[in-house]
Structures are given as C-alpha cells and as structure tokens.
Amino acid sequence: MTAGPPTIGHWRAGGPWPGGAERCGDVHDPATGRVAAQVAFATGEEVSAVVAEAVAAGREWAATSLARRTAVLFAFREALVRRREDIAAVITSEHGKVLDDALGEVQRGLEVAEFACGAPHLLKGAFSDGVSSGVDVYSLRQPLGVVAVISPFNFPAMVPLWFVPIAIACGNAVVLKPSEKDPSASLLIAECWAEAGLPPGVFNVVQGDRVAVDALLEHPDVDSVSFVGSTPVARHVYETGTRHGKRVQALGGAKNHMIVLPDADLESAADAAVSAGFGSAGERCMAISVVVAVDPVADSLVPLIGSRIEGLRTGDGRRACDMGPLVTGAHRDKVRDYVDAGVAEGADLVADGRTVEPDGEDDGFWLGPTLFDRVRPGMSIYDEEIFGPVLSVVRVASYDEALELVNANPYGNGTAIFTGDGGAARRFQREVEVGMVGINVPIPVPMAYYSFGGWKASLFGDSHAHGVEGIHFFTRGKVVTARWPDPSTRHGIDLGFPQHT
Template structure:
C-alpha cells in the first residue's frame, strides 16, 4: 500500500493595499520573504506593475480633496487615535519586524517607539501648520502666510527599519494634509500592510494611505508618475542619487537619504570602559544594519591599545541568535547574500593591511540555515582599504589610529559620507569645537548614535543626503507643504485709481 505524501505548504501571499483594502497583485512577478533566523521562506510578495502603481496613486489622488479639507482639529484627533493604536499594538508590530527582518524583539520594540515619537510630534499639527500675519504691513494692507499640502506624496523605504522609517514619512505627510503611497522593501513588507490596517481602524479614510509592494519597476513608476508631487527615499547612496535625479527631472520635490560611514572619535581623556560599551552597542546593535551605526572607531593617541582591548573583551559576551529568543542580543542579517558580502570584508581585510582582532565568521550561532554573522573587529584600517571606505552595513567595527585630534577631525571631514559622527571626551571645549568643525548632519557628544528627537530633524550631509530638507521635525513639515503668502487689501472703491508704478509699502 502506498501513502500519499503531504503537499508542501504554500507560502502565504502578500499583496498591496489600495483604496482602503487589500489588492491582489496581478503581475505574476513575486519575491520570497524569508525568516532570516532560519532561512525559511515564510511568504511570497507580489511585485507591482506600472498599472498597479497608477491605481494606488489614483486612489490617493481621489482621496486628497476631502482629506485636505478636513479640519486641523480632526486631523490632530486622528493622529492621537493612531498614536494610541500603535502603543497598544507595539508588541505585534515588533514581532512582525523580528520575523521578517531578524532584529531582536527588544530592538524591534525600540524601533516602534522611535517611530511613535514622530506620530506624537504630529499630534500638534494645528500648531505646527500655523502661519504668520502682519497687520497693516502697508497702509490698509495685511500680509499673512499659509502652509498647504502638496497632494499625493510617495515614500520608498528600506528593509532595516520597516516600521520606523515609514512612520517618519507618512505621519508627517498625512498630518500636513497629503495622501500617501508607500513602497516598502520587498524583503520585509508585512509591517506596511499591518500599518495600513491600523490606520483604517483609526478612522483614516480610504485612499489616504496606500501600499504598493515591488522592486525597481514600482520605484520607477512612482518617480515618473505625473500625479506624485514629492518622493522621500531612504537607502544606499547610489540608489539615492538615482532617485533624486529621476524625481527632480520629473519636476518632483525629493529628499533622498543615502549611505553612511559613521566615525566615533575617542580622545585620550575619555573613559575607556564607557567608550568601549558605547562602541560595542553602536556597532553591533541590529547586526550593524543601521545607517547610524558606528562603523569606524578613530582612536587618538595612547587610548588605542586599551580601547581595542576593552572592545575585544566585550565581544564574546554578545549573544547572537534568533531575534525571537529573549536571550539574543543580536540577530541575523537580512539575506544570505548580504551576510556573505559583509563577511568578505573580514576575509579580505588582512590582505589590505588591516589586523582582524575578532573574526565574526568563527562565532556565528543560531540556526545553521539562518543568515548569522557574529561581531567582527578589525584594527589598523586606513583610507583606501575597502573595509574603511565602503559602507559595510553589518556587524563589523573598524579601528583607525591617529596621533592628534586634528587628524581625527580631518578623517571625518574628508570622508564622502556625512550622516553622523560622535566624539567621546571629558573636555567640554574640545567637544564644542568638534560640533562646530565637523562636517556631518548629526553629531553625538558622548552619545554614539545621535538620532535626533522627533521635534528636531534627521538627516546627513554630503553623499548621505540628496535634497535640502531632512526627515520629520520642522524640516519635515517644510518638505510636505507649500508655503503661500497672501497680501490682502479691502479698500473703499471710491479711492481706487490706476497706478502703473511698482508696488511699494507706504
């Protein structure tokens, strides 16, 4: 007698969200969604066609007039409701992040919290959108300013923060009265669909928030679409440059955030143990898959040897494993290809003159099929070496040694990236000088990951940003609104005359 074999489980499909409801992908093109801790395919995401992108944009366009006309009080009320739902469902969102990105649950909860801070900032939108007024700017003339939404705006977001970075975009955009089309990473898209359901539950009208999953086809369609007024992008520098050039050539407003090579300068007067704690935390948290991770340590003078030794002592205590395991402190990388690429920098560092102090290829724990790589530490790196020059985006901390503070600042300023930087010192005067002189958009003083709080703005300099406005905060409000100035006069018709001269204040 033969027994029928059990059919293999079919990975669950992940579709789009258009016009307030799920929308099944029709292109026939798909991508696998995997659990990075096991390598197992857990879902299949449909990749959008140009027609599907157009459908999402048209849904947003149709919803815009009513959403724009909604009172600021009502929009603020909705933001408060969204805030409450995100707080209540924080653990569910974090579990989705861990399942598809791989970061540990505590880190995933922290991601949601930092996104929630921007939603809370947007609850004050009636104040944030206030204009100014000058009565009697000229005789009988008042002048006042307005902030008005752009229309349909799009966000193209990365895999490493599938909840937080979209929140940094859509929360501000919606609060300002725009409608939104989100194109998340196809590697971990489910958080975006969960967000769409959450916003629906909060009372956000159909079509105000839409999700199209996809690859370059969807990106290009958004960049070219004539009804998309602005695009926000976060990703690698080459793609950021491409997005910015395509979007602006199509007449769109664009902010495109690229890569980073964040340096942490440690001066001889710094507390070595505190600096080592900070370096390990900032380099290896989220497996180094953060654009604000510290990837280069600049050790000044005789602090280098004790600092490297202190970091080396700490690395074996970092528990690498499945992010769903509460004991894990660092999870896997997002894909096998990315893990192998990161590992190649460790493998090749010695041949370029670097010294591999800790080789993470030897210490990866967890499921053998998962995409694990333990923390690595490479000393004696210098500009010109691949491990120094490239954004590795993994758990690899490089160390370069310099003799003076001036040499350290020069290294930071000569780097083509300018996302974030930090200095560890007990000298307030030197710290103040560093913040004045260093060429980076975000600076930490004894703070290794200086991501600004929600009422400031996030963004770098140089090749870390294409565009002139940063994310969230007041610059986010600027990005997602037009400024309009109204000059008003209510004269007595009996005093009206023809005057061909250039208008003057009188």
C-alpha cells in the first residue's frame, strides 16, 4: 500500500501538535502540480484551547524582565540565521518563488527581528520630575496579552516576522494562523523560537482556514489581531475583530503605479518595471502592476520592457530560473482569465505569458510574464488587483494627469516615480495619496525601523506594521501621577478641581 502525503500540524505548548485533524487541506508543490502534503485545519475548540494556554504563558512572559526577553530575541535572531536556508527551501517548495527570492524574504524578516532586539530602548517611558509640589508624572508601556497574527500565502516567513518578534519583545503571547497554502515555514520559525529558549505557550501556530480565523477574531481572550491579505478579507477581519473589542491592524490589497517622466533614465526604469512587476510572479502586495508613461516616454519604454521580458526564464524555483510558478492552479487560472479579459477589452498584448515554455514539469502552475500596452481605466486589468505576473502600461499626457490617475485609485499602498528632476520628485512625494513612496526605487518597502503600510483601501485600522508603530500597537500606554509627601507636611481636604502649583 502506498502511503499518503504527510500531514502538517500545529505548534502548541512549545512543540509540534497534530491536533484532531478532523478536516485537512491540500498543500501543493506549485512547480509540479502535485499534492505534497496535507495541512490540518484547527477547529474552533482547538483554537480556544491554544488561546487559553497562551493567556497563562503570556502572563508569565509579561512579568519576565526586559533583559531576559532581549536575550531570547538575540538567540532567536541567531537561530533564524542558522535556519534561513531551510526556511527558504520550504517556501520555494510550497509557494513556488525562486530560491533567491525566498532567501531575500527571510532576510527582510530577519531585519525586523534585529529591530525587536532594541525593544528595551523603545519601551522606555518618560518621566517628569516635580510637575507640581511633590508630584511626579511618568509613563509606562505594557503588553496587551494574547495577540493573533493572520498571515498570507505570498510571504509565509516575512509577514509573520513583521509582527511576531515585536509582539514577543513587548511581552505578549502570540497565536499565528499562517496561510493554508504554504504552512511549513511557520513551524520552522516556531522551532527557532524553541531553540532560542522562549517559554512554551508564548508562541503558537494554529493551521486552518476561515474557521480558525473567525475563532481568533471572536475569542474574548485575544486582545489584538494583525492581518495581511486581500482587501475584502482585510475588511472582514477589521470589522469582525473590532466588533469583538479587539485592536486590529489589517493591511489589504494594492494597485501600485510607477510613473515614468520624460527625463527619467529609461534603461533603469525598464529594469525596475520588470523587476518589480514579475518578481515572485507578481504575487507581492508591493508589486508594480501599472507603469504610467508620461508622453512621449511609452514609445521608447515599452520596447525596452518587452526586450527584458524576452530574456526571463520561467521555471522551477529550485533551478536557475528568474520567475517561478503561481501558488495554486486555481490562482493561475484566475490570473490567466485576466489576460483573456485584457485582450477582449482592447489592450495591446505585447508579451503573452500564456504561451510560456517553462523549465519545469508540465503540470506546474505556470504563467509567464505578461505585458499590456495602451491600458485604460475601466478595463478589468487596470481596475482590479490581479496579484500575478501581469504588467500594464497606461499612457498619459502630463505629470498632472499621472498624479490624478494614482490618487483616483481606491488603493493607496505603494507607488514610485522615475525622474531626474528633484523638484518633480519632491512635489510627488507631497501630493501623492499613497502610504509608501519610491523615488527611482520601484519597491519602496521601508526598513524595519520605519513602518510598513498604505492608505485608503490598503489599510484598515490606524497602525502600520513594524517600526515604532509596531511597538505602540502591541502595547498600551499608562500614565502614573505620584506624590510622596513629606511626613511633616499635610495638605488636608480640598474639593476643588486639582491644579498644578
């Protein structure tokens, strides 16, 4: 008898936990199309059991000294360094992105872990001596308790690492619900925490689908939720979580524009458009999906982009390829339908990814880099987030028209401008209604000590990820007003409103 695929379980009480496995989902190898594993789906009761243990572990962790917490953070950082190739390999096998891209993802997550090592400085309060006669005022930042992190398929290591190290550094316990499409990276991260000496129950992983998500959103002992994903789901997470009294940061979708002005270096702009449009098969919330070419740029720029696409090699991410498959067959088919729609709506198809000949098995979830020219608002390939290797060129007559196009979009995640004019760049960074801006940088993902997040329909909630905003999101402020009176002095009764004198 042939054994079936292995089952990927959860992480509970400091170690692997299979759970009841009443329901499971398929985990594919996108480069072959085969089912590589089954992932267990947690029930609501299982989620509640994990949360209850996290509550108890979180109380002890919150009472742990900053020195001890920091030591664990440094050890976790070292464990990530040791295991980064293992984590990258499992990302490639389950997500499909090429190995170099997966290693880059782990590195960007590692930077947040390094930032979290400095949490003692960031958690310092303020102190004011003698604000009134014998009165001092000082502030504290204290942990929330149990926090949930719900992460997407496109960055199975980096996105959890945006949140988890900071939450743990601040003294919280964490329950992570990774994407069911590529769940294994979360367990390798859990092993790193165990190697670092994190007490059992402070970091937990529950695998699953919407049942597990809603159980976390509705659980009374979960204090906050951090989410990254599509805008419809982000809206659901935000509305459900806040309705149940939680602090929520929900990062949604994107339609990122890259404006190219006539004075730009077109060779560099073409390189940037291809890199940012087709890296990770376009399955990035920061991918450039629209190039806005200001006249007369497009006639020169489009051929440059097309020539670079011709040199890209699509195939198995474990081989020497530039771009891998899409994450599932269903997602590949959805993106391919957008290509069909773009042709039907009258856009000029310059490079057709539907005809790609991949360096990989025939049943892999392949779709090559696709380029459309003369795209207009109102076409589905412009109006909707595609989340795949489809790059559209929109032609406009002026900078003002380009800016208006970007600002009219319902999303406000990331944008870029390519220009040699410092005045134009400075004007753009002030006038554009987008949360993250690149100037001659196509993917303006900030460093860990700044915060990541968009505007408009790209963000639900008030806080961005990591950086100082991350520290504030995972803590509550408290202000203490204290008087230690001189025993020889007595103030007596005063029913008037307190005044500082």
